[in-house]
Amino acid sequence: MSLCAHCNAPSSTRCSLCQSVYYCSPEHIRADWPSHKLDCYVKPPKDALSLSDCVRKKVTGILFAEDADEPRLIQLNVLIGYTRTGQTWQTLNLRPYLPDDEKRGRARVRLDGPMVPGEGGIKLGLMSDVFYRRNFTSDGSQRNRCIERSTKGKMAHPWSGPFIMLRRTHLDTSYDVVMEQDLPMLMKFFTTGQMSGFS
Numbered sequence: 001m002s003l004c005a006h007c008n009a010p011s012s013t014r015c016s017l018c019q020s021v022y023y024c025s026p027e028h029i030r031a032d033w034p035s036h037k038l039d040c041y042v043k044p045p046k047d048a049l050s051l052s053d054c055v056r057k058k059v060t061g062i063l064f065a066e067d068a069d070e071p072r073l074i075q076l077n078v079l080i081g082y083t084r085t086g087q088t089w090q091t092l093n094l095r096p097y098l099p100d101d102e103k104r105g106r107a108r109v110r111l112d113g114p115m116v117p118g119e120g121g122i123k124l125g126l127m128s129d130v131f132y133r134r135n136f137t138s139d140g141s142q143r144n145r146c147i148e149r150s151t152k153g154k155m156a157h158p159w160s161g162p163f164i165m166l167r168r169t170h171l172d173t174s175y176d177v178v179m180e181q182d183l184p185m186l187m188k189f190f191t192t193g194q195m196s197g198f199s
């Protein structure tokens with residue numbers, strides 16, 4: 001018998017999103033959400049098909065934390081599924097590393113990198129997504145020491161708050177394991193502020 005994550009009572013109902021935590025009642029699902037949401041997945045869109053058909057996975061990204069000396073690899077929870085109209089959707093849980101609240105929202109930029117040989121010798125352009133605080137210059141975010149060190153102070157903007165980079169796959173709705181070769185386009189973004197046209 002599994003135990004409720006909130007009160008330890010014997011329980012057989014799981015969190016419907018991640019299906020990895022048990023709860024005794026809907027009340028305790030709600031009561032535990034403020035802490036569980038850091039480890040769970042983000043809510044699917046309203047027209048999502050049943051949650052049992054979703055793919056649950058972890059992707060590896062790079063985190064430039066504002067108070068760190070070196071970037072590090074992090075694991076993020078991704079939930080992928082279909083909508084009623086047959087489109088794919090995915091949600092990504094960045095909350096443990098890049099919380100957002102009403103005052104401090106998130107921005108995302110898409111970076112285009114150089115062409116590299118992929119599977120079967122086909123050359124593919126590297127692509128990545130970078131997430132950060134939308135108003136990092138004015139929301140009180142701390143200057144990002146990790147980026148400052150990595151760029152030796154040559155920053156296009158006074159980058160502040162956390163920055164997370166994920167490698168995109170060419171399937172558009174998915175992420176892949178980030179690799180060493182993804183870093184140059186990120187460093188170019190940090191030093192020039194340019195988002196595309198890397199060659």
Ligand SMILES: [Zn+2]
Pocket residue numbers: 004005006007008009023024025028
């Ligand atoms: Zn309970």
Ligand SMILES: [Zn+2]
Pocket residue numbers: 015016017018019020021036039040041
């Ligand atoms: Zn959950």
